[in-house]
Amino acid sequence: AQKITQTQPGMFVQEKEAVTLDCTYDTSDPSYGLFWYKQPSSGEMIFLIYQGSYDQQNATEGRYSLNFQKARKSANLVISASQLGDSAMYFCAMREDTPWDSGYALNFGKGTSLLVTP
Amino acid sequence: EAGVTQSPTHLIKTRGQQVTLRCSPISGHTSVYWYQQALGLGLQFLLWYDEGEERNRGNFPPRFSGRQFPNYSSELNVNALELEDSALYLCASSPLGSSYEQYFGPGTRLTVT
Numbered sequence: 001a002q003k004i005t006q007t008q009p010g011m012f013v014q015e016k017e018a019v020t021l022d023c024t025y026d027t028s029d030p031s032y033g034l035f036w037y038k039q040p041s042s043g044e045m046i047f048l049i050y051q052g053s054y055d056q057q058n059a060t061e062g063r064y065s066l067n068f069q070k071a072r073k074s075a076n077l078v079i080s081a082s083q084l085g086d087s088a089m090y091f092c093a094m095r096e097d098t099p100w101d102s103g104y105a106l107n108f109g110k111g112t113s114l115l116v117t118p
Numbered sequence: 119e120a121g122v123t124q125s126p127t128h129l130i131k132t133r134g135q136q137v138t139l140r141c142s143p144i145s146g147h148t149s150v151y152w153y154q155q156a157l158g159l160g161l162q163f164l165l166w167y168d169e170g171e172e173r174n175r176g177n178f179p180p181r182f183s184g185r186q187f188p189n190y191s192s193e194l195n196v197n198a199l200e201l202e203d204s205a206l207y208l209c210a211s212s213p214l215g216s217s218y219e220q221y222f223g224p225g226t227r228l229t230v231t
Contacts, residue, residue, distance in 0.1 A: 025198045043225045045208060045210070047220070047222075099166075104149070105151060105176065108159045
């Protein structure tokens with residue numbers, strides 16, 4: 001079963017606008033972590049932001065914030081004041097804290113391609 | 119601080135051949151993860167090494183194997199290459215423990231013809 005779902009294959013946003021990238025997850029583990037990564041065309045995965053399942057507040061890192069709604073099992077990424085350099089693939093990932101099962105490996109969604117236009 | 123490095127950058131192999139990919143983690147990181155990113159399939163977890171031991175593997179056949187050296191660098195070996203092994207192979211490192219993000223290298227792009 002798909003553990004991470006990203007329903008937006010592609011998104012457009014105008015420069016300086018905010019954009020929300022959707023992510024829903026599925027787990028029965030009470031302890032888990034949620035991550036967002038950016039993958040430019042060069043291929044390298046760049047860590048953006050992390051949210052732990054027990055964190056009370058939404059994570060923020062500069063222009064990135066994570067809208068964590070635990071009851072809905074969603075972890076949407078909000079990018080404020082988009083820049084042309086934000087154009088890339090964005091992946092949501094989850095780590096379940098069950099090292100006896102999958103270790104600490106990340107389960108990735110299929111990604112959302114974001115294009116920022118002038 | 120140097121990031122995760124991988125070599126080679128690109129590789130072209132023929133079906134049936136064997137290939138070895140290399141990864142050096144960030145200094146101080148003991149865990150190394152390997153992922154495969156094939157076109158249309160997203161990132162799939164391959165292997166996890168920590169302190170020289172294979173800790174877990176994803177749903178891949180035994181011809182995918184590897185090892186981790188005392189300096190925590192790692193190799194991924196793929197035997198009997200198949201066309202569907204063509205993919206970007208990404209290595210990530212983290213300190214051991216669940217509370218840490220994984221930092222990725224630039225990847226090795228493997229093409230099997």
